[in-house]
Amino acid sequence: MITETAPMTQIDPDLLKESFIKASLHLERNHKILNNLNVFPVPDGDTGSNMSSSLKAAVSGLEKANPLTLPDIARIFCEELNRNSRGNSGFILARFFAGFFDASAENDAISMKDLREGFSQGSFLVNTSLFSPTEGTMITIIAAMTEYMSSVDVADVRELFSGALECARTALENTPNDLPVLARAGVIDSGALGFIVLFDGFLSALTGTEPQVEIEADYRFPPQTGDDTDGGDDVSFRFCTELLVRLDKEIPGGDLREYLKARGNSIALVAEDDLLKLHIHTNNPGELEEYLSAYGEIEKTKIEDMQDQVNLFNKKADATDNAVLVCIPGDGFAEIFQNLGAEYSISYDEKLPSAHELCEKVGEIDNDHIIIITNNKNIIPAAIMARDECDKAVSILPTENVSRGIAGMYGFSENDTIAENAQNMHDCLEFVKSFSVFESSMNTRFGDEDISKGDFFSIADGKILSVAKTRSKVILESFAKYDLTGMGNISLFKGKKFDDSCLAEVKEYLHQINDTLEIEELYGGQNREELIVSLE
Structure with missing residues (x-):
């Protein structure tokens, strides 16, 4: 509760810049904790790193330009955040603040009314910009803070933020109920926590205090056991x-x-x-x-x-001057995609490509129309932002993994129109199944499965197929989940750390089940996955 006699009724430009600086520092201080709160024990440097690097770039832009007015702060901050946003979390921050500043960008300072309207506008723009907003994530926290701000009558900015953040933490505790995969992993949503951490830092500049560093154990709990009823990314509302x-x-x-x-x-x-x-x-x-x-x-x-992903393709249905830009998780995939007709690629590792980097790559391509194949669901938001910002016509094939990206290329022809490629590439996605093998980076538990550091485990469609002490056992148990008698081709994309001495045993097992299978070993060069398996 704020006890000073004179309430703080607005945030002036200098205080706003200081608040963003403190927010960025606090997010950076906690980004490793956010990274560690992964659903699966894979060191992907995801949410915390993406949020922190996105916000840090925007704050660096402010520090370099040192704008003196609110309109200039809003313009520079949003431009830099858009250019440098990475992953879902960075994209959501960019969309939120674009909407937030719509309510106040032309004013001398941010008033209480501006804050309430800014959160409403930010929440609206986030929901309308995401390809598939998911409850139990950052959007739930934004909605909780927005609803609180619109429902209370307080006279102090600090009190408004303090109450909103308290409400946000209550909503954070409920994210595993909104998103069952979190309950099975025994964690809250890291992006949701990241948004709270950001505004904890923001509020600290308003109150003149130092926010506490988060403790990872506070956000872990015993995983929910039993049957995995989580529907993954299924669309419950169409x-x-x-x-x-x-x-x-x-x-x-x-x-x-x-x-x-x-x-x-x-x-x-x-x-x-x-x-x-x-x-x-x-x-x-x-x-x-x-x-x-x-x-x-x-x-x-x-x-x-x-359910219609084709709507991410450009509407110039009669155009035929097409080229493909593919996002690849390892350098070995460049040649694989080139052989399928995708001449251009942008490689990513733990650091996902930003919208600006995708735009720059698109600008290097001579063709009038570019199709971006994402091969990672966390790249889809940056691709959407790049599509909206690039001078060229850009379409997106929103593939969640590289196996589906390869399948999509089977439907591509540089001589077909955009509309024809959109339909053909989308149709080909249904012909492939895939799973990936990882080495665990920590001791953890997911549902009924105990996973120790150094164990191997496999994932398909967001669910664990197998956990074992050896690569070969995990691979064999994973294949046992599929009907291999109807398969024709299996591709094994080997990562940088993969020891392929186990593959002789794997191939023998596969040919015992189906002696007509064509099995292809290819070097993918990916860091995260030991092995990516594609089944057709």
């Missing part, structure tokens, strides 16, 4: 729906939120005078239109089927 309503009568706020929660998720609301902007994932967009039309005129409607 239609991404955005409505703009010109209101002519008031909607009871509580009634509207309860109505929407019963009919969808990923809900974001922005009220501006008599305009209501709504984003929601639902199965019945028509029902929402009918409900809201009773309170005013619906001026704009946007409904997208989230």
Whole structure:
């Protein structure tokens, strides 16, 4: 509780810059903890590193330019954050602050009203920008802070942030209930914690205090055991729906939120005078239109089927001057994709490519239309941002792994139109199955499985297939999960650290089951996965 006589009613430009600096330092101080809170014990340098490097670049831009006004701070901060955002977490930060500053960028300082509207605008833009927003992640924390800010009447900025962060930590504790895979891993969502850490640092500049370093053990708990009922990334609500309503009568706020929660998720609301902007994932967009039309005129409607990934392709359906830019997890994949017709590649390791780096690579290609194959779900947001910023026409094949990227290339032809490539490449994704083998970097437990440091384990579609002390046992047990009698080809993409002495035993096992199988060993050169296996 703030006890000073004079309340802090606004954040001036100098204090805002100081707050961002403290936020960046606090995020950097805790980024390893965020990295360690992975669902699986793989050292991927993911969430914490991506959030920290994204914010640090934006803050460095402020320190270098030293802008004196709020409009200049907003412009430089958002430009640098957009250019340097990495992964889902960096993308969400970029979208959030772009929306946040829409409410105040032309003002002399950020007022209490600006803060409330900024969080609402930021939450809305995050939900409308993500390809598939997921509850139990950073968007849940943003929504919790937004709802708190809009529901309380306090006169001090510090008190508003303090209460919002307390509400955010309550929501953080519930993320494993929103996202079952977290419950089985025994962790909270690291991106959600990262957003809280950022604003803990931000608030420390307002209060003149030092925030405490987080303790990793505080965010671990006994994993949930039993059958894995987590549906992974399955779409429970099919239609991404955005409505703009010109209101002519008031909607009871509580009634509207309860109505929407019963009919969808990923809900974001922005009220501006008599305009209501709504984003929601639902199965019945028509029902929402009918409900809201009773309170005013619906001026704009946007409904997208989230099961249709082809909509990430450019609409210039008659263009044929196509080239493919593929994101690869190891240098060996460059030649593999070149042989399939993808001449251009950008390699990534723990550090995922930013939107700016993708734009630069696109700019080096002479073709008018570029298809980006992501091969990692955490690169999809940066690819979407690059598509929106590049001068050239860019389409995206949002593959979650390199096996699906290779399968997609079977449908590509440089002589086909964009529309034809979109459909053909998308159709080919269904013909491949894949699993990956890792070496555990720590002692942990996932559901019923104890995993020790140095153990080998395999993952397919976000679920563990096998855990064992040897590579060969994990690989054999993983293959046993599939019906190999109907398979024709198996590709083994070897990582930098993979010891292939076990493959003779693996091949013998496979040919005993299906002697017509074609088995191909290829060097991928990836760091994270010991082995990537593609089954067709």
